[in-house]
Amino acid sequence: MxxxxxxxxxxxxxxxxxxxxxxxxxxxxxxxxxxxxxxxxxxxxxxxxxxxxxxxxxxxxxxxxxxxxGVRPPSGFVAGRPTTVGVSVVVCTLGREPRLTDTVAALLAQTHTNIEILVVDNDPGSGRVPALLAGVGDPRLRIIDQPRRGLSAARNAGLAEAGHPVVAFTDDDALPDPGWVAALASVFESGDQVDCVTGLVLPTEVATRTQLFFEEAGGFAKGLRAVHWRRGGTTTALGTQPGPEGLAFPFDACYGSGNNMAFRAEALRARGGFDEALGAGSPTRGGEDLDAFQTVYLDGGTVVYWPAALVRHHHRADHDALVEQMYGYGLGMAAVVAKRLLSSPATAAGVLRKLPGGLRLLLDSGSNKNKGKTAAFPAQATWAERRGYLAGPAVYLGARIRQRRSARRPRQEDA
Structure with missing residues (x-):
């Protein structure tokens, strides 16, 4: 109930x-x-x-x-620094979120003007997305059809169509700050070979106790200190410090979240884009963003968390939605861990070494993950996330098998 x-x-x-x-x-x-x-x-x-x-x-x-x-900015931060690199912003949607129009308006109002906005319609047969955006006449906006369902498939469609060197992603229930793209672009223009940038995500509003509970569970925010993760390196031209390495690092969600992330487009394409056995709309319900971050790091790339890149997010407002969301987070996270176990013997050994610490993080009420929860936090949401962790590996294996079978099957348009 x-x-x-x-x-x-x-x-x-x-x-x-x-x-x-x-x-x-x-x-x-x-x-x-x-x-x-x-x-x-x-x-x-x-x-x-x-x-x-x-x-x-x-x-x-x-x-x-x-x-x-107060947190001091890193030495490489310059407020208002002009940025010029081209950025393609991808927003994936089923057209069911009426706030998509607000997201698109916020993107068209960015201070960084060398952008294109690619709205990927993941349910083109419904006609909802063109109807929602019918009043937008800006030539920087394009709608891309991707009838194959799933957030990863939609994001890959946007990545394939991106015409700029940097591709950024946000969601159809998010409101990027006017300086969001400029902040992301400034990191890519820093002189470092940065492969991925994530940013700060805070709530748009807290109107229900459920939204407050989501913040108690950690929300999306990763703090206000600019940090980086790079194997074998401790400094960057930006002056960022090495990022935190918790009990489950590097197989955790420390890097950021998918509603505020950007990549060098060619580097992301070279790594295969997003795994279509992961993500919303797939059986695993999530994890495609965490998988992409971890892949960059494990492959020797650099991930930067840059809090000046701010996105506001509309959190789920009711109890049942929160429970489903927490189950999906557990499912997606465990699916990514299962993928790492299957990737190579060396990586699997690393996962197994981190597994006790990860379990402690998940189950200990005093861990960094759980210590923010008040006594009023719904136990049903906590147990839903844990059920997701238990189910994740088997669900990922099934999704991976189905995804590979689908990839081998000729598509109707190719027949």
Whole structure:
């Protein structure tokens, strides 16, 4: 039986530069609460769960937090640095998310103008996507049909059509910040041979307890420090520090998330794109983004997490959707682990060495994964994720077999 959200006064989520004057954007809700991403000198310096009565009081709390604990930008960060590299942005959709129009509008409003926007219609027979975007006449927007279902298949279709050196991905329920593409582009233009960049993902709003619970479970955010993962190297031209290596590294989800990621297009194509046995719309429900990040790292490439590349995301708002989401996360993560076990004896040995630490991370209530959950966090969601982990390996094996059989079968258009 689905749990019912208790009443929650919606909490606004805002971005505010501490150099700015206090304005109405900082007004807390009726319960005196506000979520603030504070920037200093253009860099995201602090995330504050503000408890205050007025906007002025909220500003004081945020400024103190930045002064006392704020994250400093890496040495290679220059606010407002012009960027020129061409970027293809891919958004995959079934046309069922009406907020797709907001996503496309946010992409067309990017400060970085050398872009194309590729909306991949993964259900072209429905006609929903052209109907949603009928009023958009910008020549930078193209709709690409991909009738073969699955997020990986859709992303691969976008990758195949991408005409620029960098290909970025976000979702149809996400709102990229106006400087998102410019922030991603600045990393690729840094002089380092960076293969993949991920960024900060924060909620668009917290209007239900379920959305609050998702943040308690870790959300999508990976912190505010710019870091990199690179085998055999400890520094970058950007001044980023080596990224965290937790109990399950490098076979975990430390790198970022698929609603805010970009790759050198040719490097991603050379590595085979996204595994179509993984991802939403496949039996494994997820994991294709984690697989791509891990593949870059294990192949000797460089992954950079750059929090200045900000995307806001509409979290699932009801209990049943959260439970399904957590099950899918467990399923997808375990599927990726199963893929690594099958990839080579050396990699399999590495996975087995990390397995005890990974289990501790998953099951220990005091682990970094679980310590943010309050007593009110729904146990059903936690157990759904664990069930997904148990089912993931077998589901991946089945999906892989079906995917290979499908690849061998002649397509109707080729017959």
């Amino acid at each position: 689905a749990a019912v959200n208790e009443d929650l006064t919606p909490i606004r989520c805002v971005t505010w530069a501490v150099e700015d004057a206090v304005d109405a954007a900082l007004q807390p809700n009726a319960d005196g609460r506000l979520f603030v991403l504070a920037t200093a000198g253009g860099w995201p310096a602090a995330v504050c769960d503000v408890r205050a009565a007025t906007a002025a009081e909220a500003a004081g709390i945020v400024r103190r937090a930045v002064a006392e604990e």
